[in-house]
Amino acid sequence: MTDDVAPLPTLRIHALEVGYPIAGGTVAAVRGVSLTVGAHECLGVVGESGSGKTQLFMAVMGLLPGGAHVTGSALFQDEEILWLPPDQLNRIRGSKLAMVFQDPMTSLTPHLKIGVQLAEILVHHRGVSWRDAESAALRALDRVHIPDPQRRLKQYPHQLSGGMRQRVMIAMSLLCEPALVIADEPTSALDVSVQARILELLRDLRAETGISIVLISHDLAVVASLADRVVVMYAGRVVESAPTEDLMRKPLHPYSSLLIQCVPDLRRPRAGRMPFVPGQTPGAGEPDRGCAFAPRCPRSTERCASERPALVNVGSGAEVACHHPLL
Amino acid sequence: MSSSAAMSGPLLDVRGLGVDYRGVRALGAVSFEIHAGETLGLVGESGSGKSTLARAVLRLIRASRGQVLWRGVDLLRCDAATLRRRRRELQIIFQDPVASLNPRMTVAGTLAEPLYIFERALTAGERRMRMTRMLERVGLSEAMLERYPGELSGGQCQRIGIARAMMLHPQLLICDEPVSSLDVSIQGQIVNLLADLQRELGTAMLFISHNLAVVRHISHRVAVIHDGDLIETAPCDTLFASPMHPYTRALMAAVPDPIGWRQAGQR
Amino acid sequence: MTGSLWGTATRRLLANSGARVSLGIIVTLAMLAVIGPWLNPNRAETLDWSHIAADPGIAHAHWFGTDRLGRDLYVRTLTGARVSMIVGLVASAVSLSIGLMYGAIAGYVGGRTDDVMMRIVEILGGLPLIFFVIFLTVVFGRNEYLLFGSIGAVGWLTLARIVRGQTLSIRRQEYIEAAIASGAGTARIICKHVLPNVIGPVIVYATLTVPQIILLESFLSFLGLGIQEPRASLGTLIAEGAGEMEAAPWILLAPGVFLTTLLVCLNIFGDRLRDAFDAGMRR
Numbered sequence A: 001m002t003d004d005v006a007p008l009p010t011l012r013i014h015a016l017e018v019g020y021p022i023a024g025g026t027v028a029a030v031r032g033v034s035l036t037v038g039a040h041e042c043l044g045v046v047g048e049s050g051s052g053k054t055q056l057f058m059a060v061m062g063l064l065p066g067g068a069h070v071t072g073s074a075l076f077q078d079e080e081i082l083w084l085p086p087d088q089l090n091r092i093r094g095s096k097l098a099m100v101f102q103d104p105m106t107s108l109t110p111h112l113k114i115g116v117q118l119a120e121i122l123v124h125h126r127g128v129s130w131r132d133a134e135s136a137a138l139r140a141l142d143r144v145h146i147p148d149p150q151r152r153l154k155q156y157p158h159q160l161s162g163g164m165r166q167r168v169m170i171a172m173s174l175l176c177e178p179a180l181v182i183a184d185e186p187t188s189a190l191d192v193s194v195q196a197r198i199l200e201l202l203r204d205l206r207a208e209t210g211i212s213i214v215l216i217s218h219d220l221a222v223v224a225s226l227a228d229r230v231v232v233m234y235a236g237r238v239v240e241s242a243p244t245e246d247l248m249r250k251p252l253h254p255y256s257s258l259l260i261q262c263v264p265d266l267r268r269p270r271a272g273r274m275p276f277v278p279g280q281t282p283g284a285g286e287p288d289r290g291c292a293f294a295p296r297c298p299r300s301t302e303r304c305a306s307e308r309p310a311l312v313n314v315g316s317g318a319e320v321a322c323h324h325p326l327l
Numbered sequence B: 001m002s003s004s005a006a007m008s009g010p011l012l013d014v015r016g017l018g019v020d021y022r023g024v025r026a027l028g029a030v031s032f033e034i035h036a037g038e039t040l041g042l043v044g045e046s047g048s049g050k051s052t053l054a055r056a057v058l059r060l061i062r063a064s065r066g067q068v069l070w071r072g073v074d075l076l077r078c079d080a081a082t083l084r085r086r087r088r089e090l091q092i093i094f095q096d097p098v099a100s101l102n103p104r105m106t107v108a109g110t111l112a113e114p115l116y117i118f119e120r121a122l123t124a125g126e127r128r129m130r131m132t133r134m135l136e137r138v139g140l141s142e143a144m145l146e147r148y149p150g151e152l153s154g155g156q157c158q159r160i161g162i163a164r165a166m167m168l169h170p171q172l173l174i175c176d177e178p179v180s181s182l183d184v185s186i187q188g189q190i191v192n193l194l195a196d197l198q199r200e201l202g203t204a205m206l207f208i209s210h211n212l213a214v215v216r217h218i219s220h221r222v223a224v225i226h227d228g229d230l231i232e233t234a235p236c237d238t239l240f241a242s243p244m245h246p247y248t249r250a251l252m253a254a255v256p257d258p259i260g261w262r263q264a265g266q267r
Numbered sequence C: 001m002t003g004s005l006w007g008t009a010t011r012r013l014l015a016n017s018g019a020r021v022s023l024g025i026i027v028t029l030a031m032l033a034v035i036g037p038w039l040n041p042n043r044a045e046t047l048d049w050s051h052i053a054a055d056p057g058i059a060h061a062h063w064f065g066t067d068r069l070g071r072d073l074y075v076r077t078l079t080g081a082r083v084s085m086i087v088g089l090v091a092s093a094v095s096l097s098i099g100l101m102y103g104a105i106a107g108y109v110g111g112r113t114d115d116v117m118m119r120i121v122e123i124l125g126g127l128p129l130i131f132f133v134i135f136l137t138v139v140f141g142r143n144e145y146l147l148f149g150s151i152g153a154v155g156w157l158t159l160a161r162i163v164r165g166q167t168l169s170i171r172r173q174e175y176i177e178a179a180i181a182s183g184a185g186t187a188r189i190i191c192k193h194v195l196p197n198v199i200g201p202v203i204v205y206a207t208l209t210v211p212q213i214i215l216l217e218s219f220l221s222f223l224g225l226g227i228q229e230p231r232a233s234l235g236t237l238i239a240e241g242a243g244e245m246e247a248a249p250w251i252l253l254a255p256g257v258f259l260t261t262l263l264v265c266l267n268i269f270g271d272r273l274r275d276a277f278d279a280g281m282r283r
Helices: A053-061 A086-092 A114-126 A130-143 A149-153 A162-174 A192-209 A220-224 A244-249 A254-261 A302-306 B050-057 B080-089 B107-118 B124-137 B142-146 B154-166 B184-201 B212-216 B236-241 B246-254 B258-265 C005-015 C017-039 C073-109 C111-126 C129-140 C144-170 C174-181 C186-222 C234-243 C250-281
Strands: A011-022 A025-037 A042-046 A069-076 A097-100 A180-184 A212-217 A229-234 A237-243 A312-315 A318-320 B012-021 B024-034 B039-043 B065-070 B090-093 B172-176 B204-209 B221-226 B229-235
Touching: A011 A053, A025 A042, A025 A053, A025 A069, A025 A237, A042 A053, A042 A220, A053 A069, A053 A097, A053 A180, A053 A212, A097 A162, A114 A130, A114 A149, A114 A162, A130 A149, A130 A162, A162 A180, A162 A192, A192 A212, A192 B246, A212 A220, A220 A229, A220 A244, A220 B258, A229 A244, A229 A254, A237 A244, A237 A254, A244 A254, A254 B184, B012 B050, B024 B050, B024 B065, B024 B204, B024 B229, B039 B050, B039 B212, B050 B172, B050 B204, B080 B090, B080 B107, B090 B154, B090 C174, B107 B124, B107 B142, B107 B154, B107 C186, B124 B142, B124 B154, B154 B184, B172 B184, B184 B204, B204 B212, B212 B221, B212 B236, B221 B236, B221 B246, B229 B236, B229 B246, C005 C017, C005 C250, C017 C073, C017 C250, C073 C111, C073 C144, C073 C186, C073 C234, C073 C250, C111 C144, C129 C144, C144 C186, C174 C186, C186 C234, C186 C250, C234 C250
Parallel strands: A042 A212, A042 A229, A097 A180, A180 A212, B039 B204, B039 B221, B090 B172, B172 B204
Antiparallel strands: A011 A025, A011 A069, A229 A237, A237 A318, A312 A318, B012 B024, B012 B065, B221 B229
């Protein structure tokens, strides 16, 4: 999994579980996930709504509501961050470890100007003066290719388009030169055309700065266009993990294969149906026996219904959890 | 297919429809036709005016100019009673499936409403039968009737929205970004369902989306809207094979193409 | 999350100790007011000449004592409480019904209709109530129906404003658009789509108007403008008691404690109800 002369992996998650106690038991959102984000690597995490992909990284960032029950470990630059006290966590969050969310409208404070929200981060984390912070904010907007940044600094979030707000969020996350940016569905609320430009921006920024990125999405096309490696999640667990090229060309898990079919291809003849994954994700409260994907899987057998497949390393950096992988 | 297919002339004939909102020209002067049983795809980005168009056609918002001729009658100028009578023939499904359902009404209540409005003579038993049949047609079971929207997934809510819209077998269904808030993996379920319903019931459709790839699967003809104007209209295959307008070409280039992009990025 | 707002809210409500206790006390007081008088041999209007302004005691069956005219205070207090509670409930129900429809129509229809309707609310709200009531009393004489009328004239105003505000916030929701597109008329939309979705927060405010109305009635009766002799309400009893405070403090004590306890519990319950609804409405 790791090469021999590797620099320290930026993030190492081990056996992370997230559950919510309810009357009569616990509802599990994440059921034991382990993964690694290498330095300068872009890791894609793909899964439908309810797969636990957002909950996983909210746990890492310490953003889960108070009632959440978290076990496992998350090492950020070799430091355990799951159990850090709030003041120490706040020094890392927003500066070395940043997150970009799906809906920029609700992540930006509506009554503060853009310039203020950007500058505030630098003043708080780096202790610079307001004036220096404002010029840094200007440079940050420039970096994410926002036209006429001087004017935008003085505007409020609602005066910007969705795509531009998302660029501002990205600019905010980069202000303190983070080691890792977690982007949770950064383009899902945007038009396809704007999405393309945001992904391009992320690609360029990565090439420039070498930061690690975790790109989370329900859309495999989005993830595959940027990530070096992809982790496929289903019902709170990892079902496949592989380098992107390998996954796209030769998926091992039937679910991955179905997701790949859903990637649009304008060159394909359009006759016939639009591809999809049949059925729907299991609800949070449903019993956890056997393989969670079995009811929707074209290759499932009796064994799948009763015995849960373990995540197995199959060589060349790939892992899969399936009794009947596509080999 | 409906008998009006034999008639010459389109089902919906929109001429010069425009909407000005607070001094801003949300929709310029748009003209298009939809014939019985066909699907017109309408593609545009946010702010292009596509949702405004959908609502203006149904007179859910006020148009500033133009005509909307539905089987010869101008919906924008007819009286309220005529409009309400016509409503059973033109229906709409929305982008946010959960928000389009009354959270305090069960599925049964939501589905029964069109029947209460237009077919009051039905007995409770007949109503229930119609609702169950429609639910099954959209792939849901009778058990759904007693549930509330808050208990259901986005995909299920959209199916219920479709069931509600199709209850009275409308001749035109306007689909305003019906799959944009659903996971990519289940968008196909809804698109295919709509295509099936069209085949079975002969419903014409106006399918609005910002995603060309989705529109492609269900449209006979496609129109592209930009800044409040229709800039290109063509049969589906023609548009995709040889897009004429540079904006159309730009939209096409934006469709995610992971392999292509990666190769380009590795320059 | 189950879809039923009432189900979620009720569960949360009953789980809260403050709600349970205050509700329990309210129910107890209500039952006392209904059944209590039957437990005592005395009648509300009977004058017991042998026990004028007597101290409370068991021996003479005047558990709360008697007033200046020898009337048993236990029975009078509880029958007075009955009157106050009935006035509170009935006036609240009337205010709620009027306020709901008025506010929903103004909020949904909007435009000029809304403007006119709200002007009326503002004008009525600006009238000084006491002077209004006094004026009507002078013109029409003391009258219990006048009391109901004045309370009713005021009670629905705030509710109408609240309902209108709630209606405005849901008017642009997609399910309202969907209903219009389905061919629903204004009446159907208001009754089936607007009202069920605004009633949650409105019920809470309605619950909080019950104590306000009881207090208002007590105040008006205290001033002599409402319930008249020989009938009693908590307000008139308190007025009497206030006059006798030094010599016979128990005359004030019984109705005073009853009213205070009732109002405090109603307020606490109303607050808990609001919390329960808020939580139920959050996704």
